Amino acid sequence: MFRESPREPTRDGVVRAAEKVAAIVQPTPLLPIEVNGVRIHAKCDNLQPIGAFKIRGAWHRLTDLSPEERAAGVVAVSSGNHAQGVAWAARELGIEAAIVMPADAPQVKLDATRALGAEVILYDRAGGEDRDVIANALCDERGRTLVHAYADPWVIEGQGSMGIEIAAQLGRQPSRIVVCCGGGGLAAGLALSCPDSAIVPVEPEGWDDMAKSLATGTIQRVGPNPPKTACDAIQTPSTAPLNFAVLNGRSDPGIAVSDAEVRAAQRFAFSRLHVVVEPGGAAALAAALAGKVALDPDTVVTLTGGNTDPHDFAAVIARDD
Template sequence: MTSIAMIEAAAARLKSHVRRTPLLSSPFLDGIAGRRLLVKAECLQHTGSFKFRGGWSAVSALTEEDRKRGVIAYSSGNHAQGVAAAAKAHGAPAVIVMPADAPQLKIRNTRDLGAEVVLYDRSGGESREAVGARHAEERGLTLIKPYDEPLVIAGQGTCGLEIAEQAAFEGVTRADVLVNCGGGGLSSGIALALEARAPGLRVRPVEPEGFDDVTRSLASGQVQRNSSQSGSICDAILTPQPGEITFPIVSRLCGPGVVITEDEAMRAMALAFLRLKIVLEPGGAASLAAALFHGDQIEGDAVVAVATGGNVDADLFREALTRYA
């Protein structure tokens, strides 16, 4: 299981390789949120998302022999790019299993980072886990899971270490920390870091409507599964159900989940561009949408929203700006 010691070890391996992303604010957004709003801009991380942290953490911990054989990952795009970039930097071959309906920008970026991309039919029900396991066994590759992997969780937890320090510098010691949530790797990693470094900060998972498995699981106390694995513009945070490793951590440390609509995610994308001058993808903007449009579910005079990624296709970003900017 991931621990604060593992997170600190990951931070040491990531030092000088990861960006310390800023905590941004805008009085205009504070006014909409009805409280002080701080935005952790992980969209400015290498490869455009927090997933670089987990990818580097996992690849850097492999033996030289394992790195020479290569790694494999499955992802709709952000974990794909994080692992591909980390593997390239370590001289390790990388195979990435991606859904054929993933944003073309993410598929192209993953290939441009030197990875071999294997596409699968997500909408037709093909299992990425089965495809990944088959290639891993046939080719002797090390599988790096997107969230149910202790080293990946540890890498994502380094974001929590930064939030603890930055929030304290801003004088915020008690607040909800809204985290976009798919399988729970980032939510659990940040929650573990905050438990040790800033216990007054509480993680709240954020999910899109129709794909709120973590929110429902937290409410019921038992793992719930989504009926569909595709069909939302928030592709970065679509997973079948919470992870076996992540859900116990999230259950112990996180507050109730918050569910947002696609329309709210698009509005948040436009506001992030107008007021913070950052580019967010829909799944990366969900936490900001929760802070701006679901204030009645948030406690305290301040809130932190983790803007997890900015890998959005140009047409979709243009639509968000046209409708809401």
Template sequence: MVRQPTRAGVRDAAAKIARILPPTPLYVVRLGGADVAFKAESLQPVGAFKIRGAWHRLTALDEATRAKGVVAFSSGNHAQGIAWAAKRLGMPATIVMPADAPAAKRDGTLALGAEIVTYDRATGNREQIAGSLAEARGATLVPSFDDPWVIEGQGSTGIEAAAQMQDAGLPPPARMVTPCGGGGLAAGLALALPEAAITVVEPAGWDDMRRSLEAGWIEPVGPNPPPTACDALQTQRVSALTFDVLSRRGAEGVAVSEAETAAAQRWAAEKLRLVIEPGGAVALAALLAGKVKPEPGMLVLLSGGNVDLAAYARAMAG
């Protein structure tokens, strides 16, 4: 029987993470008559929330299993989270990464001591490559979202943010707006804060979670999806684990354009003094574009800040 992610697991993950990492900052901005809270996961040690799921997953392994290492596949943020956790635990880590991954993410993963195996995003199958490597080496395969421990770890973001909102005198989280690739963060948030509504945001043309939630079954990304700067959100198909959690919670989805995403990056730089990568800015983009309306108790996730400097400069220039 496949283990299911649980709220108890999210709380366990939050306790684990609180022992090794300080809370990421929470910014509050008045928008549309409501105080909106922005959770800056871009300021994690690896520049993204992925460190949470990686730590919860790898610390769940026994010593003998850790010694055999870990294999993951990622365009960069999950890669760095796994590499960071593996290094801290003394585990070998191998990451299957697309050849066109941003240099900052590739270099960050290498700097943490992980081995990188590249593939062609257009023609290769990262799951098959990673699965074969893990089987050959006897290592543990850790997907970026299709894993109950990873989902629980990402959900610790919500536990942390709710406590910060209470300390700031804000209402409890009533609606969470979050970037969504495979849905690991969104599903974790849904488990962490069961009383809050949830809106997932994806790049236009890559909004398979939105279409899946509307259809009631999993809809993959269609053929020839448009190019997007949101490399972290280029997931071809969500998983049953994440879809089931979000569909049971009645989650909604919206899509944002490339121009709306770049505008959100500029807003974050100007108003919050934060560097946010495209995939990390889509939830903010939905808010600024009027696709999600500000309301009391709104929590918006700024999920990552690992930018390609040249691309970021173009976004800042408008």
């Protein structure tokens, strides 16, 4: 259930968002890394102040609110990273924020969101509760603005600011950007910011609704009883019409990765780049390491988040599968 968008995201909007983001945070590193004998680049947005790229879209959206909208506050839906992005931006701007989060979200993300001053409202994801229905009802009850995790033109533009940074750091637009994909906010933003680059969305196995949507030309939902996945950050039931309109006919076919491939990518990033990457933030690298996407020296893979439970991460690093 998605609310109708007030406008379409544009590349001009992405450029404006990039200027706003550059004014508050430093560009994240674009690091060279060798994968299967090919030297590619990793965009480390896991090193953002909130540990994820979501700060980009949240900042662009909240700074564009009217004075009346700021006074009323915002509502967001998220398993954790968008929650922290909205909470961080709201705190900086003096805006009240309520975040609808799954009860089974990683505790580290729940704690971090509350620590940033946001109100956290839990819902039962496993029991089939619809977070969008809950969030829309809150907006109606409180007169607040919805800041959706991906189905929002400002959020899409803000996420696309990553592509502006990548092109500036690389000196050109990449040949392809392999991107961790949930609802498609980042993938759509990158498609707008880097029109000459192939965009390759990567999702968890069983949650690859974007891949199926792009393959069929119509929006597909995740099937009934989808498998459990460690990639909570990109565990979404379907993309939105707004995102699909940008990516349909523009993006390469999507790729699905297993939890084992994701764990291998987490270990690879830790040993080679010396960074912590959460499961959902390692999906793009997992696809590259598994040989599921063509690579060349102008390929960029996104590392989108590093908010993972320390004990879970230690267990991943310790195992060998």
